Amino acid sequence: MQRYSLFSLARNALTGHRDWQAVWRSPPLGKRYDVVIVGAGGHGLATAYYLARNHDITRVAVLERGWLGGGNVARNTVTIRSNYLRDESIPFYVKSVSLYRDLSRELNFNLMFSQRSMIDVVQTYPRLRDIKRRMLNMDLHGASYEVLDVDELRRRIPALTGGGPRSRLPIIAGMAHRNAGVARHDAVAWGYARAADARGIELHQHTEVTGFERGGRGEITGVQTSRGTVQTNKVAICVSGHTRTLTDGLGLRLPLQSFNLTAFVSEPVKPLIDVVVNMPDSHCYLSQSDKGELVIGGGVDPGISFRRGIKEGVFEDTVTAVLEMFPALQRLKLLRQWGGTLDTASDSSPIVSRTDIPGLYVSAGWWGGFKAIPAGGLTLAHLIANDAPHPLIEPFSLNRFRSLDFVLETGTTAR
Numbered sequence: 001m002q003r004y005s006l007f008s009l010a011r012n013a014l015t016g017h018r019d020w021q022a023v024w025r026s027p028p029l030g031k032r033y034d035v036v037i038v039g040a041g042g043h044g045l046a047t048a049y050y051l052a053r054n055h056d057i058t059r060v061a062v063l064e065r066g067w068l069g070g071g072n073v074a075r076n077t078v079t080i081r082s083n084y085l086r087d088e089s090i091p092f093y094v095k096s097v098s099l100y101r102d103l104s105r106e107l108n109f110n111l112m113f114s115q116r117s118m119i120d121v122v123q124t125y126p127r128l129r130d131i132k133r134r135m136l137n138m139d140l141h142g143a144s145y146e147v148l149d150v151d152e153l154r155r156r157i158p159a160l161t162g163g164g165p166r167s168r169l170p171i172i173a174g175m176a177h178r179n180a181g182v183a184r185h186d187a188v189a190w191g192y193a194r195a196a197d198a199r200g201i202e203l204h205q206h207t208e209v210t211g212f213e214r215g216g217r218g219e220i221t222g223v224q225t226s227r228g229t230v231q232t233n234k235v236a237i238c239v240s241g242h243t244r245t246l247t248d249g250l251g252l253r254l255p256l257q258s259f260n261l262t263a264f265v266s267e268p269v270k271p272l273i274d275v276v277v278n279m280p281d282s283h284c285y286l287s288q289s290d291k292g293e294l295v296i297g298g299g300v301d302p303g304i305s306f307r308r309g310i311k312e313g314v315f316e317d318t319v320t321a322v323l324e325m326f327p328a329l330q331r332l333k334l335l336r337q338w339g340g341t342l343d344t345a346s347d348s349s350p351i352v353s354r355t356d357i358p359g360l361y362v363s364a365g366w367w368g369g370f371k372a373i374p375a376g377g378l379t380l381a382h383l384i385a386n387d388a389p390h391p392l393i394e395p396f397s398l399n400r401f402r403s404l405d406f407v408l409e410t411g412t413t414a415r
């Protein structure tokens with residue numbers, strides 16, 4: 001892999017930047033691999049990388065129906081945090097945040113990770129009680145929450161001038177989650193892809209998986225793709241909101257439903273907000289990108305769907321909520337809006353698991369799965385390599401729906 005550094009930048013500047021190597025190869029599609037990963041999003045690419053790095057498994061193909069990193073990994077609002085409620089969840093997300101911290105150096109790719117913290121603006125007492133409960137549990141697992149009074153909250157976010165005592169829902173407190181941050185979303189996909197490719201993993205874009213080949217015991221023996229059949233005994237499905245599109249055809253009933261989540265950005269402005277601001281009582285959040293755009297997210301679209309546009313009602317509710325808190329943003333122009341399809345399990349926790357079909361693994365239910373990419377990839381690679389779960393994902397197996405050992409995170413994620 002060509003190393004990126006100040007020297008390589010200077011050297012390539014001398015030749016007009018014409019001699020940079022391609023970031024990854026485009027090899028011909030092979031007939032057989034040890035592992036096939038469906039989906040070149042964050043989770044698929046990270047899994048491929050850790051299979052090679054940690055387990056020396058390199059005869060791996062990542063098959064992507066579109067272009068690499070064109071799914072939700074490029075559509076999210078880049079918040080990375082570990083403020084969950086359950087003993088099963090918090091250590092997983094703490095691990096993921098800690099992996100993010102060193103990832104730019106490890107992948108030799110600038111992910112622009114900025115651990116700038118997230119501040120919840122709290123407007124109701126039940127919410128305050130709920131977050132304080134999370135704070136106590138997070139303390140046990142090395143993640144932190146800190147209560148802020150209203151004056152301190154306004155000092156930390158000077159642009160937060162709404163939500164005064166006479167407003168509909170006055171602000172009553174803030175909660176600062178210091179571990180939280182942001183990273184450049186495309187770079188996460190590109191960084192993992194480049195490092196996986198350098199270790200021999202093959203990345204195949206425009207290669208849609210359309211079905212599966214099965215043996216006499218029902219085990220996986222290959223995948224059917226838009227470019228022909230590929231043989232393998234291990235397949236990992238990492239397709240974000242489209243998991244059931246593939247698994248329903250296998251007769252595998254997964255407790256997942258797909259929803260549309262949207263976001264939008266403003267025109268770039270001078271530095272205004274240097275933390276991620278989350279307003280859980282109004283269902284919206286925002287942060288400022290390095291380019292100066294305000295990145296704004298709202299609640300989920302009502303109803304199950306695969307649409308990618310934004311629903312008028314969700315857009316209006318989000319804008320109204322943001323302006324109630326930040327009235328100075330009234331004249332800001334909005335530049336772009338988009339949506340993505342996510343699937344969520346009934347307990348709002350992810351599924352990283354073997355299935356009843358030998359050789360088939362699933363990584364799904366990633367509602368807030370950008371933050372989970374490093375730990376999700378690390379643990380799925382462990383599961384595939386050893387056919388046994390990594391301790392961090394043991395609670396997230398499909399067995400929990402049989403034994404009713406749910407990891408209830410409803411309310412701490414967006415749903």
Ligand SMILES: Cc1cc2nc3c(=O)[nH]c(=O)nc-3n(C[C@H](O)[C@H](O)[C@H](O)COP(=O)(O)OP(=O)(O)OC[C@H]3O[C@@H](n4cnc5c(N)ncnc54)[C@H](O)[C@@H]3O)c2cc1C
Pocket residue numbers: 038039040041042043044063064065066067068069070071072073074075076077078079080207208209210238239240241242246261262263297338339340341342366367368369370371372
């Ligand atoms: C608007 C929005 C805001 C979000 N904000 C946040 C946030 O702030 N923080 C956070 O942690 N998370 C956030 N998320 C969630 C996060 O983006 C996803 O949970 C995460 O990216 C999902 O994992 P992935 O990156 O592997 O998915 P994707 O990038 O979607 O990867 C899946 C890939 O599979 C491919 N695929 C699908 N079907 C097939 C097939 N049959 N054959 C081959 N390839 C296939 C797709 O083309 C896609 O590239 C947000 C999501 C959205 C939509």
